[in-house]
Amino acid sequence: MKNILFTVFVSFVCHTSLLAQNTEEHEAILTEAQKKDFRDQAQHVIGALADYVEIIGNKDAQMGSRKKSVDLAVKLFMTDSNVIEVSNAQNSDIKRIPVRTYFMKILWLPYEKVTITWYDVYLSPTFDLGKDGRYYGTATVHQKFVGVSSKEYGNGKYVDITEKKIQIIIEKIPAAPGGIESSWRLFLGDINVQETKQK
C-alpha cells in the first residue's frame, strides 16, 4: 500500500513539474497576436522618440523641457549603455556614442535654429526569438535635419538626411514579489545611423 502511495505521489510530482515547465516554455513564446500588438507598440515608441528628438533639437523650446526630453528619450532604451553608431557618408569614419551623450549633443548643437523631421517608420516583418529569451526586430526611419547658424556666422544652412536602424527588443519581465503574472515589455536597443549619400 505504501509503495502504491509512493508511486502515485512521485507520478503526481513529476506531472506537476512538467506542467510547470510546459507553462514556462509556453510563457516564453510570444503568440502571433502578441507580436502584432508589439508591432503597434513599436510604432508608438518610435513616434515618442521622434517627438523627444524634435523637442531636444528645438532651440525655441524651454531648456527645462528639452533636458526632460533627453531623460524621457533615454528611458525608452533598454540600458544607458545602448549606443548609437554613426557613420559618415563622406568617409569611413564610424563613431559609437552612448544614447544619452548623443541626445546631449543634439541639445547643444551650435545652430540658432534646428528642425528635425522624421518620416515613415518601416518595421521588420516579424520579431525573432534570440538565445537570451528576448525577441528582436528592427525599425527603419529617415530623418531630415536642418540647422541654421546665427547671423554672425552668416545664417548658413546645413541639411542632412540620415537613415536610422533602431533595434527593437521585447523582454519578459518577471512578476514582482507577490505579483501573479510576468509580462513582456518593449525597449529600444542600439541604433545604427547612416548619412544618405547625395549622389
Place this chain on the structure above:
Amino acid sequence: MILRYLCLFLTATSSLLCSAQEDPFDAFLKGKIKFEVKQLGQFFERFNMTDTVPLISGKTPSKYTNVLSLCDMRNKHLTNDSAVLNFAAEMQRTGQKLGYHDSNWFATANAVFSINGSKKEIPVTLKYIKNKGLGYSWIIIGANLDALGTELKKSNTKSITPMNNEINFIDLSKALERKKEIASYTDDEFNPDYLSVFLYLVESGNMSFLHINKVVYHFLNLPGWIFTVENFNRMDYNSGWLIAGLARSTDDAKKNYKKNILKIH
C-alpha cells in the same frame, strides 16, 4: 528592356511627386523612402510579394516587376544581362520564396582591423541558425584572410626525412626556422582552417577591431542561381538592399563559391 521601362517609370513617378504643392525635396524624399528597400526583411517581403513596389497606376505589380525592382539598376553588367530577366521570369513562374529561416544563405561583414599600424579589411562569413536551445542566432562560420597574405605555400620537395627522429628531428628545426614553407611539412590533404586563425588573431589581440565597413548577403538557396544583395545608400528611388550580382550556378559551382569566396570548409 524591362529595366529601362522601370527606370523611366521611376523617373516619371519622381517628377509627379515633385510637382505636388509641398517642398519638392520633401516630396522626392517621401517617394524615395517609399521605394527604398529599407531592410533585408523588406527585400524578402518584396521578393515574396507580401510587400510590393508602389506603381503609379496603383495596381499591384507582378512578381516579375517586383523582382526586377529589387535589382541595382545602375549596375550595367546586371541590367544588360539577360540572366536578370530569366531570373525574374523563373521566380514568377515557380513562385519561390526567401526568408530568414532558409538554409544555404549567408552574410559577409567586412570587418576593418588595425594590424601593425595598417588597416586591413577581413570579410567575416556569418550564418543565421536555429539554436539547439532557444531561438535564433547569427554565428561566425568563416573568415577570408586573403588581405593578410596568410595563404600557406606548399612545396612538394620539402619533407622531414625518414629516420630524422633518430637525430632529434633536425629537419623539423630547420622547417620551423624557415617559417614561410612550414605548410610543406603537412599532409598533402591538409586544408588550413582560416576561421581558427582569425579567432586566434582576434583573441590574442594581434589585430584590433575598428569597425564594420560593408555587409553583403549571399543567396545560394534558390536552385540554379547564386545572387548577392548589398545596400545602395544613395539619393535615388532605386536604393537600399538590392541585388548586386546574379549568375546561373550549378551545385558544384556553389560548393566552390562557399569554399573560395565565403571560406566555409
